[in-house]
Amino acid sequence: MATHSENQYFVPTPSLYPVFMSVGILTLASGFIFSINNYNAGNWMMISGAALIVLMTFFWMGKVIAENQSGVYKHWEDKSFRWGMIAFICSEIAFFAAFFGALFYMRIISVPELAGFDPDFTMHKDFTDAWPSLGPGGDVIRYGGALETYAPPSNFSPMGAWGLPAINTLILLISGATITWAHWGLLKNNRKQLVLGMFLTVVLGIAFLLCQAYEYHHAYTDLGLTLGAGAYGSTFFMLTGFHGFHVTLGTIMLIVILLRCMKGHFTPDRHFGFEGVAWYWHFVDVVWLGLFIFVYWL
Amino acid sequence: MVMEFIRKTGLFLMLALLPSGLLAQEAKWNLPEPVTPLARDIFQIHNQFMLVIFIMFVVVLAIMIYSIVKHRKSRGHQPASFTGPTTRSQIAWTLVPFAILLYIDFILMGIPAVHSIQLMEDTKQGAAMVVKVTGSQWRWQYEYMDGDAQGIKFLSNLSTPQDQIYNQQEKGKDYLLEVDNPMVIPVGEKVRVLLTASDVIHNWWVPAFGSARDAIPGFLRETWVQAEKPGRYRGQCKELCGKGHGFMPIVVDVLPQEEYKLWVAAKQEEMQAASAGADKEWTMEELVSHGKGVYEKNCAVCHQANGQGLPPAFPALTGSKIVAGPNLDADGRMLVDSHLDRVWNGKNIMPGWKDTLNDVDIAAVITYERNALGNSVGDMLQPSQIKALR
Amino acid sequence: MSYSATAHHDEHHDHPTGIMRWFTTTNHKDIGTMYLIFSLIMFMVGGFMILAVRAELFQPGMQLMQPEFYNQLIGVHALIMIFAALMPAATGFANWMLPLQLGAPDMALPRLNNWGFWLLPPAAILLTLPFALALIGIGDGAIATGWTFYAPLSTQGGIGVDFAIFAVHILGISSVMGSINVIVTIFNMRAPGMTLMKMPIFAWGWLITAFLLIATIPVLAGAVTMLLTDRHFGTHFFSAAGGGDPILFQHLFWFFGHPEVYIVLLPVWGFMPQILQTFSRKPMYGYKAQVYSLWAIGVLSLVVWAHHFFTVGMPIPALVYFMFSTMAISLPLAVLFFCWIATIWRGSMTFETPMLFAIGWIILFGIGGLTGLVLADVAADAQYHHTYFVVAHFHYTLFAGGIMGIMAGVYYWLPKMTGHMYSETLGKWHFWLTAISFNLTFIPQFFLGLAGMPRRIPDYALQFADFNAVSTVAAFVLGLAQLIFIYNVVQCARGGKKATDRVWEGAEGLEWTLPSPPPYHSFTVQPVIK
Numbered sequence A: 001m002a003t004h005s006e007n008q009y010f011v012p013t014p015s016l017y018p019v020f021m022s023v024g025i026l027t028l029a030s031g032f033i034f035s036i037n038n039y040n041a042g043n044w045m046m047i048s049g050a051a052l053i054v055l056m057t058f059f060w061m062g063k064v065i066a067e068n069q070s071g072v073y074k075h076w077e078d079k080s081f082r083w084g085m086i087a088f089i090c091s092e093i094a095f096f097a098a099f100f101g102a103l104f105y106m107r108i109i110s111v112p113e114l115a116g117f118d119p120d121f122t123m124h125k126d127f128t129d130a131w132p133s134l135g136p137g138g139d140v141i142r143y144g145g146a147l148e149t150y151a152p153p154s155n156f157s158p159m160g161a162w163g164l165p166a167i168n169t170l171i172l173l174i175s176g177a178t179i180t181w182a183h184w185g186l187l188k189n190n191r192k193q194l195v196l197g198m199f200l201t202v203v204l205g206i207a208f209l210l211c212q213a214y215e216y217h218h219a220y221t222d223l224g225l226t227l228g229a230g231a232y233g234s235t236f237f238m239l240t241g242f243h244g245f246h247v248t249l250g251t252i253m254l255i256v257i258l259l260r261c262m263k264g265h266f267t268p269d270r271h272f273g274f275e276g277v278a279w280y281w282h283f284v285d286v287v288w289l290g291l292f293i294f295v296y297w298l
Numbered sequence B: 001m002v003m004e005f006i007r008k009t010g011l012f013l014m015l016a017l018l019p020s021g022l023l024a025q026e027a028k029w030n031l032p033e034p035v036t037p038l039a040r041d042i043f044q045i046h047n048q049f050m051l052v053i054f055i056m057f058v059v060v061l062a063i064m065i066y067s068i069v070k071h072r073k074s075r076g077h078q079p080a081s082f083t084g085p086t087t088r089s090q091i092a093w094t095l096v097p098f099a100i101l102l103y104i105d106f107i108l109m110g111i112p113a114v115h116s117i118q119l120m121e122d123t124k125q126g127a128a129m130v131v132k133v134t135g136s137q138w139r140w141q142y143e144y145m146d147g148d149a150q151g152i153k154f155l156s157n158l159s160t161p162q163d164q165i166y167n168q169q170e171k172g173k174d175y176l177l178e179v180d181n182p183m184v185i186p187v188g189e190k191v192r193v194l195l196t197a198s199d200v201i202h203n204w205w206v207p208a209f210g211s212a213r214d215a216i217p218g219f220l221r222e223t224w225v226q227a228e229k230p231g232r233y234r235g236q237c238k239e240l241c242g243k244g245h246g247f248m249p250i251v252v253d254v255l256p257q258e259e260y261k262l263w264v265a266a267k268q269e270e271m272q273a274a275s276a277g278a279d280k281e282w283t284m285e286e287l288v289s290h291g292k293g294v295y296e297k298n299c300a301v302c303h304q305a306n307g308q309g310l311p312p313a314f315p316a317l318t319g320s321k322i323v324a325g326p327n328l329d330a331d332g333r334m335l336v337d338s339h340l341d342r343v344w345n346g347k348n349i350m351p352g353w354k355d356t357l358n359d360v361d362i363a364a365v366i367t368y369e370r371n372a373l374g375n376s377v378g379d380m381l382q383p384s385q386i387k388a389l390r
Numbered sequence C: 001m002s003y004s005a006t007a008h009h010d011e012h013h014d015h016p017t018g019i020m021r022w023f024t025t026t027n028h029k030d031i032g033t034m035y036l037i038f039s040l041i042m043f044m045v046g047g048f049m050i051l052a053v054r055a056e057l058f059q060p061g062m063q064l065m066q067p068e069f070y071n072q073l074i075g076v077h078a079l080i081m082i083f084a085a086l087m088p089a090a091t092g093f094a095n096w097m098l099p100l101q102l103g104a105p106d107m108a109l110p111r112l113n114n115w116g117f118w119l120l121p122p123a124a125i126l127l128t129l130p131f132a133l134a135l136i137g138i139g140d141g142a143i144a145t146g147w148t149f150y151a152p153l154s155t156q157g158g159i160g161v162d163f164a165i166f167a168v169h170i171l172g173i174s175s176v177m178g179s180i181n182v183i184v185t186i187f188n189m190r191a192p193g194m195t196l197m198k199m200p201i202f203a204w205g206w207l208i209t210a211f212l213l214i215a216t217i218p219v220l221a222g223a224v225t226m227l228l229t230d231r232h233f234g235t236h237f238f239s240a241a242g243g244g245d246p247i248l249f250q251h252l253f254w255f256f257g258h259p260e261v262y263i264v265l266l267p268v269w270g271f272m273p274q275i276l277q278t279f280s281r282k283p284m285y286g287y288k289a290q291v292y293s294l295w296a297i298g299v300l301s302l303v304v305w306a307h308h309f310f311t312v313g314m315p316i317p318a319l320v321y322f323m324f325s326t327m328a329i330s331l332p333l334a335v336l337f338f339c340w341i342a343t344i345w346r347g348s349m350t351f352e353t354p355m356l357f358a359i360g361w362i363i364l365f366g367i368g369g370l371t372g373l374v375l376a377d378v379a380a381d382a383q384y385h386h387t388y389f390v391v392a393h394f395h396y397t398l399f400a401g402g403i404m405g406i407m408a409g410v411y412y413w414l415p416k417m418t419g420h421m422y423s424e425t426l427g428k429w430h431f432w433l434t435a436i437s438f439n440l441t442f443i444p445q446f447f448l449g450l451a452g453m454p455r456r457i458p459d460y461a462l463q464f465a466d467f468n469a470v471s472t473v474a475a476f477v478l479g480l481a482q483l484i485f486i487y488n489v490v491q492c493a494r495g496g497k498k499a500t501d502r503v504w505e506g507a508e509g510l511e512w513t514l515p516s517p518p519p520y521h522s523f524t525v526q527p528v529i530k
């Protein structure tokens, strides 16, 4: 229930950012489509679309920050942002659920099924349901010119859990702690603790990304583990890749928040911007735990 | 009586606002006559359910119409003011339709349905023979896996001429439901049908058999058929599979035992003759004329009868670089990305024909493409050269 | 509920005028209007495409188009009708009416709201652009896989599939933004004193829709993303060669696709009782029962998806589970039907156009629902699956249940939104022509399905000719009937008899306490609900 004394909701003034944002997305998307279908003009469209999106995000968010600083957002608006952020994170969870679903489906259903057809008639005679799996391979499906460019190696090694991935888990867990510590600082109005905590979190986020980049490099060059490496390769790279993408976004947001902390934008009782990003960061953290357990470990 | 009526007409007759006289005799109102135990089971279920939902519809509609007629303002009806089930007896009343539906869903409809599912999935028990059916764009292949007929394998293509489809010619009686080589099975035997596909998902469906099952590339699915009456049964692919989806019918001949045996013997002989053909030396004319038949049956859907294709999806063979290039190296090995390679293994949407055409057909169709359709490479492939590759 | 709106809220018109007003607006009514207009345009586009299809199906033989083009038309028809006509219409109503019904100054996140709308035109462009590109030699047309994108047909398809994938992504972002807005508005913007169980049932319908969208749209986005990487980056989600499975795609698609059918109907189930109540001058029956049923439908819809592919060969327990859970949805729906009928029972009914549509809607949607019930039967579905029986079923639910429902809403609220009364005579003509020609279009399709005509085929055997001819002729009448609707709406927007604040004698709710049309900013001071 809206228990607000002021009773005047802030309706932002008309704005062109959303329209330009949409134009940017249209340009980026169609550019990407042209580009993957080998029309070179697509590359230029992609660049301009992406530039427009970045620019608009910058202006749009800048405007929100400015509005915030001017004090038009009160308790009531603040609550809207909170509900909004929660709903948004829920939709992100559903997105990852699709990829986890694909992973479980392949491990539990399709790979064993392919290995388990009536032995008199099966087309995949020597295929077993061992995981990680490359799939029965070759002759069944002919489509996808892409297959050649990304031809799966004849064998590969899976990514072990207890090397870099474990370190990465630790990094993310610690970053979860540092951001909470920063939050405490904010609540106590201790700017130093806040900024230090945020700074550490950003550093840990970047460290995570570097480790991840190294891991991908290692997978491609040493392990023969590529996107084309069957069920395992597909799920491994899509899950960790989308997670990495989210960490990247999260880190950028963290940096923005760090700058805002340094500028003193937040007060102990009004700091949705900080909290929204912190929630997001925790969400990214939890997804990683799922990844660590189901992709790397088990 | 009632059941008989329902069976003949289909319940929807009553639902139809159309005067049935508007429609010609051929129009059918219900599922086709079932000829397998499974289809019969489904047919009964279908009729029973149609009756159930029809009654539900009529009852609810009647209540509504009563209300619409009686409770209108123009008749001076004063509105009541109740808002919901409040007293205990009202709540009980509200639960009655709930309970009825519960009964209908899970008992009346549910139990026969479960029974039917079990029947449907019982593909192996007592099966006398196994036929493997492979769907590809856009034809079916039938392969007899065991028993006398083991080794019989053939393609089944739509045999309706293009001219009929494009309205250049009077349409035949079985327009779009006719094939060159129907599947043949003996009457009364339980046939286990294995399904798979070579490119995209298809669905093998013969309404009179009540069997519809997807054919999925890389996977094996099964269904079964035990036809009780000899005859010719027709069906269609019912999973969207590309531009030829409307043009890949299924025709099954159910023959009496003796006739079936004769068919098997004849087919075996035919196959033997074909493989013997692979050893003999063919002349260019023979190959080209045989190849023309193979081409028109199998390749013209995509590459068109004149070889022009439908670019960009389907390349022209006329003037194609691949067609003009060499096929075999000095040792008789197939060259990568040669004409032969493309036909043998396929690429992307182009199917591979290694397993679906025999040596003579492959040699002939390649020779045909190189020396007709506006090409004149001048060389030929002998079936024996193809045989050597296997 | 006593609140008298006065004009003094209208004093600051601080927005640009002309076209810039629409590009930049953050006002919920402006945005709602744009959604509704967009939806109407896309309804015409989608309808136009399918009329071409029906013309091809008029007679056996290929007359007008190639099979590839036919396949493109049906898929794009469906995507446009569902994503660009039906869903935006519902969102348009949410924008217009939720703040008015809840007594809120605006939607909770106005700028986001504007973005949610402006994502739609790019998506519509992406869906239809490939048709144009094909004309200048780029690619071979739009997506030709039907609206379901099934792999591996879609893995194999051309550039149209890529366009459709990104169109779906953008539509998805738009829907999720819209849903976030609805959820926040409902949770945070209700007038003081309006508890959840006092809020208009339309809000409940939309709240559950929003939850379903947030839970399922991202899964669809994931599915088409996997499709994209399978197509271009060598992954093997949907190919047996790599241990993947085409059926995985169907699971992911229908995990979204089934809830989707309730997503498009829940808003309609929300406002329909309000219409019934208005024109029978009697309080709604079973508000609580309806709220619980809507929830039950929402939750159940998430666990029944596999009934769309019973024929792919699933283990028996899975078949039985999905059959029974699907059938279970009929229970809450029966409660809803009961409540709707009990709402008009012993009322004092009049039959203005919205009421005609509402009554017709109950009956026709009833046919759609009941045939859905038999489709849920695994064994019988082997015969019905992918035949015109299914096509008829889902047009009874989507066209009758969805579009006709939306039309009831349009007639109901149009006087409120424009301040003018529409022509009742034309409205009645529109209703009767629509209802009759709709039935004549789709009843024959039930019989076609039973007689064995598969769907998605451009040409058919001779025994299907008669029914198809009837269906085609009726479809054209149905299309023409919609021209009356468009004319009526346009005329109403341009002028006509002034509408009163209450508009309908029996209308209840906050939106009817405002002037017609409501001031640009309504409820800047919230009413207090006692």
Ligand code: HEA
Residues within 6 Å of the ligand: B056, B057, B058, B060, B061, C148, C261, C262, C264, C265, C307, C308, C309, C326, C327, C329, C330, C333, C334, C337, C362, C363, C366, C367, C368, C369, C370, C371, C372, C373, C374, C375, C376, C377, C381, C384, C385, C386, C390, C393, C394, C397, C398, C401, C402
């Ligand atoms: C808004 C859309 C909508 C709605 C509401 C529904 C509702 C239902 N649908 Fe439908 N369905 C679709 C849209 C919809 N469907 C679409 C688009 C497809 C095809 C997709 C594709 O393949 O492209 C489809 C396909 C489809 C299938 C797959 C068929 C196949 O491909 O083989 C099945 C199978 O179970 C099914 C079942 C149901 C069920 C059980 C309901 C239940 O919710 C119905 C419950 C309702 C009732 C049980 C009615 C209760 C009424 C009364 C008790 C009285 C009524 C009488 C009067 C008022 C006079 N639907």
Ligand code: HEA
Residues within 6 Å of the ligand: C043, C044, C045, C046, C047, C048, C050, C051, C053, C054, C074, C075, C077, C078, C079, C081, C082, C086, C145, C146, C147, C148, C391, C395, C398, C399, C402, C403, C441, C455, C456, C457, C458, C475, C476, C477, C478, C479, C480, C482, C483
């Ligand atoms: C909300 C959803 C919705 C709506 C409203 C409609 C509306 C209509 N649909 Fe559609 N349809 C689907 C959803 C919908 N459909 C879906 C999901 C599929 C499955 C696709 C697939 O297989 O993947 C489908 C498939 C489908 C098919 C099957 C194609 C096939 O399988 O081969 C057919 C065939 O008759 C059909 C017909 C119609 C008709 C005649 C209308 C009519 O109601 C349309 C009436 C509207 C207009 C005509 C437009 C308004 C008027 C004008 C533009 C004025 C101009 C008019 C004239 C000059 C006459 N539809």
Ligand code: CUA
Residues within 6 Å of the ligand: B135, B136, B138, B201, B202, B203, B237, B238, B239, B240, B241, B242, B244, B245, B246, B248
């Ligand atoms: Cu094969 Cu449709």
Ligand SMILES: [Cu+2]
Residues within 6 Å of the ligand: C257, C258, C261, C305, C307, C308
């Ligand atoms: Cu469904």
